[in-house]
Amino acid sequence: MADITSEGPSEHLxxxxxxxxxxxxxxxxxxxxxxxxxxxxxxxxxxxxCDPDAILAQYGFGRAHHRVLHFVHRIPGLKVxxxxxxxxxxxxxxxxxxxxxxxxxxIIQKAGNEDRRERxxxxxxxxxxxxxxxxxxxxxRIEGAxxxxxxxxxxxxxxxxxxxxxxxxxxxxxxxxxxxxADTSEAAPDCNT
Numbered sequence: 001m002a003d004i005t006s007e008g009p010s011e012h013l014x015x016x017x018x019x020x021x022x023x024x025x026x027x028x029x030x031x032x033x034x035x036x037x038x039x040x041x042x043x044x045x046x047x048x049x050c051d052p053d054a055i056l057a058q059y060g061f062g063r064a065h066h067r068v069l070h071f072v073h074r075i076p077g078l079k080v081x082x083x084x085x086x087x088x089x090x091x092x093x094x095x096x097x098x099x100x101x102x103x104x105x106x107i108i109q110k111a112g113n114e115d116r117r118e119r120x121x122x123x124x125x126x127x128x129x130x131x132x133x134x135x136x137x138x139x140x141r142i143e144g145a146x147x148x149x150x151x152x153x154x155x156x157x158x159x160x161x162x163x164x165x166x167x168x169x170x171x172x173x174x175x176x177x178x179x180x181x182a183d184t185s186e187a188a189p190d191c192n193t
Contacts, residue, residue, distance in 0.1 A: 051141075064089070068101060069123065069131045072122065073135075074179055076123070077121070079112070079118055080094070106123065106126055107122065
């Protein structure tokens with residue numbers, strides 16, 4: 001059983017103004033300490049998505065719409081099957097979201113050149129404008145958080161976030177971050193494997 005002291009999680013999480021190097025030596029030593037990280041993840045995600053959620057709500061959209069817009073923007077001509085692999089959602093879930101984005105003119109679907117049954121996805125000008133607006137808001141938040149950490153923060157943050165991704169999914173994610181198509185056939189079917 002973990003010792004619980006009067007110290008809050010912030011004293012173990014580098015939230016006391018430690019440099020990234022000092023924070024790296026200040027590793028959590030108990031379940032209580034790790035719970036602080038879990039809570040920070042919840043709150044960071046809440047605030048990271050808050051402003052985009054408000055914009056998306058004006059269109060009757062949600063976070064699933066945002067993710068579709070993001071990856072279609074990053075990889076123009078993305079196949080529906082590739083998008084399903086990236087998002088790890090069901091066809092039914094994607095179909096509803098995609099239909100709304102297509103019907104309202106945010107995404108354009110085109111048949112594949114080699115296989116006419118394939119559906120390739122592209123952002124329309126309207127979709128690109130919305131995606132850019134959402135991206136700018138989130139990029140500004142990340143930029144501010146990294147700036148507060150000082151030199152070396154980018155590498156530490158990237159290493160930490162990659163460490164949170166299931167190991168066998170990391171090559172796919174790394175490829176996607178570079179804006180390239182990833183071979184998803186070897187990726188884990190969900191986050192638990």
